[in-house]
Amino acid sequence: MADPNLDSSDVSLTPSPPGWRRPALLISSLSLLALGVVLNGPRLAAEYQGFAAKRAEATAEVEPPPELEPADHLVMVGHVSVHKGEEGKMGAPKSKSSSGLYAMKGPQNVVPQMARNFDPDAAADSAGILGVMESGAGHFLVSPHGGAFAVGDDAEDVWGGLTGTEVGEAYGVGGLGLVGTGGGGGGGGPGYHERDAASERYAALPTNVFVLTANEAKSTFSIDVDTASYANTRRYLLDSAQLPPPAAVRTEELINYFDYDYPMPSGDGAPFSVTTEVGPSPWSPTHRLIHVGIQGHVPAVEQVPARNLVFLIDVSGSMQDDDKLPLIKHGLASLTETLGPDDRVSIVVYAGAAGAVLPPTSGADNTTILAALDRLTSGGGTNGAEGIELAYQLAEQTFIAGGINRVILASDGDFNVGLSDHDELVRLVERKRESGVFLSVLGVGTGNFNDHMMEQIADKGNGNYAYIDGMAEARKVLVDESAALLHTIAKDVKIQVEFDPEQIAEHRLVGYENRVLAHRDFDDDSKDAGEIGAGHTVTAIYEVVPTPDHDSGPLMTLNLRYKQPDEDHSRKLTTQVSDAGLGMAQTSTDYRFSAAVAAFAEALRGTPSEASYVDILRLAQGSLGADAHCYRHQFLDMVWQAGVLAGEQLDKPDSSCEPQPEPTRYGPTTIVHELEPTDTSEAAWMSFTLEVLRLLPPLLALPLFVMALRRPRRRRE
Template structure:
């Protein structure tokens, strides 16, 4: 009887406690323009219970009766403390901070006063936000040591996820980028490159800025930032897999220059019409994946993808840490509970045998191969391969060999601190797949739910572009971005040369900056006449209003011979103000990217101008991604002022 009474008391206590909890929801807005703010930290005051707002500014947070206040913080805005009371919905309006960020120096994932510090200073940032993938928010501070006799400080930073000291940025790895320069149309009339549908750079850059730090220059791949956004392009209507569109106007950072936009739109296929999928989830469960913004976010992401699967689809799960193993054999897509249970049982620990995991994943995919289906390995990792085939070159050779099987590769990157962007970009490029960086659950939904077809189902492969410029109209030109996708001119007609893939419904944008003939060009330079041979001057009898011709090659999904189409662009630019909203918005993103890279070609680019153009060109923005970009650019502008203060 005593045990029964005790059990009843425990149950009644649990019921009372449960009754005392409730969910608070709402949105966070900019008080000045009422636009939503993404990445704002909303915490229950005095606890570690908190979340970040999504791209629409929304948040949802469980509280108890003992919780009386919410603390709200966001870089560049005044922090607020809000009384909860009996409310279940609380909308919050943040005011821009009047305190100039010129007075602070951004260091790593934190800030400190601009004044010279002798000795060492230890500061404590906000408590980690367990429910938020990016737990470093607002003005999270680290530990810095500054020698006033030196120009730069030696810095180490606190990782609020792991709880120990580590040089976070120094452990991240990015492939070096040498920007495309201007080419003379007389000396180099052809420009050849492979398309790229990856968008990982944008979400990674967003992670840096939302954490209060400008990204490393080599983390900024401008083409991926431009292609993060959806553009209103017409799909092909002639049965072809890809349609090509062009638009010509002035470059906003130099109105004397032209800006050419090339837009590709892949065939749209409804989800119920997509071919059956044979998927293998290849999941990194090594010790480096233990952080809240790594394996737990991977699990949430893949469970969302599982919800999209149909009975004809099937999924296997391979994991790797100290060794690789098959934890779920190929399972029909309608057995969602079985798949999700296998995902939930994963734990992080051990070293990283990435090479063995990739081999096992491809072997599993080939054993369950679907003819005329979508056969794909989906790798989820922070890229920290440190056992076995560890170099980019080893991985490149491995993936090039495995892709011959007809199995494609998608790479999903997670985490920060030891993030290996260069490895994951290499894997996706060589694996006939795409690469996305997942910094929060909203990005996971965008990549794996909203863009399900484009992420997983290829409709055209080995897609290449080659432009021939008319020297009578063009003095010189520059492809903005795509540095890692450049091809030799001979590669265009070589069907053995690998190039990029496009998924169902995908759109791709490429921008060229063009210096018209007769306009002063400070970017290209001549050489002295040769002494030992006479160089014949190039002559042409071709007279027209053509500025350039675009040649476009691709292969059908199961094809081995490419198809060719051409588009001629005439020298009839429209006024920038009359250009499409998509053209203007893409140009704003390009300008923003050049500023983040501190590009030698940025000319008169300014944050204010990019923000102004993006605001005017926001257009239909149901998902809120363009509004988020504007807020991101505004934060970067403030951070850039902080960087100038640091230099001074």
């Protein structure tokens, strides 16, 4: 109860703070905020730039080739000529299954057949897409809708069946049908919807630019072992006599297509060796190139783990061309011949729907695997997402602990049914890689080829990406380099270099535009990066501008992080790189050849350069080395063709080549580094402490700001 003797006049306000207190608090809070901006600004700017770069990433459309006049007996589908004929019709309503689905259109030029009184085994042999897995019984993998019969034998069994029994039904449903019957007979024209065959899709990425070392001394990126861009560029130049679109050329993939003479790792430390060499730039004589080479360990045959492989094959209508499904069948058949009794192979196909056509089979059962591949034919839409989910499901069910568990996707990337949204499909693959099953991608075909999609899902699937443009490339990727394709020896491999501002005025990374990482991601084990396969060689090149008063001291510190395939914590390796002042003639053959390939790729991308195609060709001709498979000689033809198409006058090079013995491992001008493992525990605590210190100024500024602005309190005296 209030004191009745207390007069209201005794109630007074707390004296206002001295006049200096409020300005002092405001100045202190603003100073702390400013300090917070200074400490966190570069990180926020880098984050914004990365976000802006992703937003700006566009898909470049390729100009269609000139249209050809078809012959009288042909019609044009896109820019492909096909035989005339009526398009197949939908089945009659009475042919639908209990799910309400109808038989789909058949492909062109087939002989209509009645589906009654069929032989299931014969039907499966001729159909081959969702062929019988067990005669007279279904298998849950054949249909996502449950245990439908693998070969339909009644009017209700259309979805799971390859052969229907009612007029209007076809072998298969959802675009997998091969032969229609009656009113739904096989079409005499294209059995799949017409696509825009002139639309090849590539991600348009800006070329890396020079960075002032005084402003930013670090450079961080993920390694990349893909080679698809090189084979695709070769297809443009040598098969189509066209310059590739700049967005189709990824410089690092052209460089990494070739093997280099790097030393093998010693075997008592990291699963790879690191080699560096510094020399002049062929396109900017006053600049220097820092060449970083990584050589993956090659295990002995008896050390190769058992392989659990799922071939995920696109059999949609867009895959019917000779440079698509037939090429994939040939390549995978060659890979199958290298497998043994401890290996397992499964085959999943997808078109309008997905199904397993070969259950897990011993690698020694070559006849069964080859027969399943031989039966594959194309037709229908492309539900790639459903196929990917089914392939991962099968790989997880047959998972080999400590083995190689991998899905090999073969497609032109033309996803048009199901999850056709790019980001949604990428997220699906990101989720699935957590199972320990990795994804490798084989791209094929022209016209509707979706390079952007294929490259992204291989990256997010912890795998690699190759483009198959012919039988020779199929053998290179799937036989000669199968260990590199399938056997991962190090994952999430990141490189971070720190340049000395006293030595290097400016620097830029040549290529790897879509592999650049934020600097803080280097120490973040949750951030995904590239993988190295057994025997892989990886090359990265920095172009640098030396300072006027540079000396022979170290140019940069090279830091490398990696994880063992079955580990979640990374290991860090460190070394320093110096410049011995070599001239071009003193550098190694591999240095000169990789520089020629880099100059060629940058020229195709339109990067300003002082080197002409004549200069590039001359440099490559003088650095062929021991070309065991003649790939470097073929590169000469590509440079010549590009120069001619660009309007330069070049003499045609002599690219004749005989296979040569394997080269010695490395030359005298390269520096093989003994990488020093780094204790990361202290660095982790230091990083945590720095993060706390960065956050303290803005956190302390808030209460000071509130204290300065709050109203005086009333109190009784």
